[in-house]
Amino acid sequence: MTDIRYLAPRTLDEAVGAFAASQGAARILAGGTDLLVQMRNGAVRPGTIIDIKKITELTSIEEAADGGFRIGAAVSGAALAEHPRFGRVWPGVLEAVNLIGSTQVQGRASPGGNLCNASPAGDSVPALVAAGAVVTVQGPKGRRQVAVEAVPAGPGRTNLGPGEIVVSFTLPPRPEGSGDAYLRMTPRTEMDIAVVGVGVSLTLRDGVVAAARVGLGAVAPTVLLVADAARALIGSRLDEAAVHAAAAACRAACNPIDDKRGTIAYRTRVAGVLLQRAVAIAAERAGRV
């Protein structure tokens, strides 16, 4: 008989203490929309389940005085959508988080769980990479900050150390003239896994791209930051040549699998197409006429 324990600590220190003490036998529970499925099919058998949703810092959303946002790692997609300001400042990040699963799944699924589950096709991750989100991690050795794209290590694996918990995402203040977008390609419009996902964030000044970031999902073992695509866009007026160069950079970054949902050739081609479409949406949101 399995002797599983359930803990719901109220402080991060307790959670980290219990997680570190378990020596790898514990699992963190946020929304459970990955963990419970994996427990049910026998892929994961935790000795202890540590529910982090009673810790305020993990379930709160704060807008800082400078306009930056801090999102608790265990905030549900539904709660993020209800925030009065978040979706206006980061519509692309919100649409990416809200693409995760059904209404029911949205009631529970969190961006922290999406990141730590480390699926290459996690929908929120490319948008958070494009946003330049920084992850705060707490473990037995204290706190550290790391870029979102540095967390996944491969399918189902992260670079988190033993006992480390993702606490929150910090999104930088948004300069005037900024916009972001996330698009994914799925065979069905709902309840499906991305074949390609592209997140784009732009800042325009007098029609010229002053800053850009591009995140690419489902086409490599981890979600990627495509610096070459951003470089192709920065300094341009988003003319055809610049956007085509950015699309080519996305295609070049692809190292996808071949499966029933999409061949290598298809995924690679679609990565370029989605980049162009996401750039157009982000530019419109940035206020380009």
Add this chain to the structure above:
Amino acid sequence: MSKLHVTTSINGEPVEFLCEADQSVLDVLRNTLGLTGSKEGCGTGDCGACSITLDGRLVCSCLVLAPEIEGRQITTIEGMAQGDHLHPLQQKFLEMAALQCGICTPGVLVAAKALLERNPDPSETDVRYWLAGNLCRCTGYDKIVRAVLETAADMRGAA
């Protein structure tokens, strides 16, 4: 080994039960508490037949651990009718034959009620997206969507 003792509220009534740490709320509802209205279609979050609300939020009860509902408010399909008085959605589903085998129906009703509480005037697209996580093998969805839209219109008229 000792079970966990959980105190919660289900359909407005205080409820206590014992469970294992890894039991789902759906399992406890059906097999410990005898509330078999919530159905298990998949157990993995895909079908929505187990839909309940947790502190007012629509969730799949197969993806919530029983100890998580300590001190929380649950509503299930059993709380939808008031005695013999069916909820307008239930009444409309009967009138419009928006069900066949009925396995998906409790989850669809719980989900549709949660929609109308948030949005009394949903478009057809709103209804279809909101209910995308409620799979139905029988009806082809059209009658379900129409019944929800008609109920919404009736409820707006009555309000």
